[in-house]
Amino acid sequence: MAEDLTINTSTNKAEQYKSLIPQIEGLLYGETDLVANMANVCAALKEQFNWFWVGFYLVKNGELVLGPFQGPVACTRIAKGKGVCGSAWEQAKTLIVPDVDAFPGHIACSSLSKSEIVLPVFSNGEVVGVLDVDASELDQFDETDALYLEQIIQLINFA
Secondary structure (H helix, E strand, C coil): CCCCCCCCCCCCHHHHHHHHHHHHHHHHCCCCCHHHHHHHHHHHHHHHHCCCEEEEEEEECCEEEEEEEECCCCCCEEECCCHHHHHHHHHCCCEEECCHHHCCCCCCCCCCCCEEEEEEEEECCEEEEEEEEEECCCCCCCHHHHHHHHHHHHCCCCC
């Protein structure tokens, strides 16, 4: 079944998220496949916000392994505590990085990435992955993004 998103072109980021979340709920409704749901969430976020890169990394055998994403090719594996993704995993908290070049140990999968937000994904109290979002401009993410992206992650059943 083909799905179309209604893109909210408001300049208010919160309003864009509020418009997108019910649409994501509709995309996920009744679908139990984790990969399909992660893929659709990435596509919806990329389409709405036109970010440089949106994707999931999943914890597998003690490292983060690339999952569904939208954007150019990416790093395939990331160690715990390395880069923004590995740090968000290790610290089990959302990291907002206004300038990736200023982040100690940043892993440059692409030199075009300038700012980033990484949110841990939890299942049964443990981090099982991260949602990684990159922008090609500096200082693109804030607490508004953190709030709504956390809500979107919770729509996916990672159990």
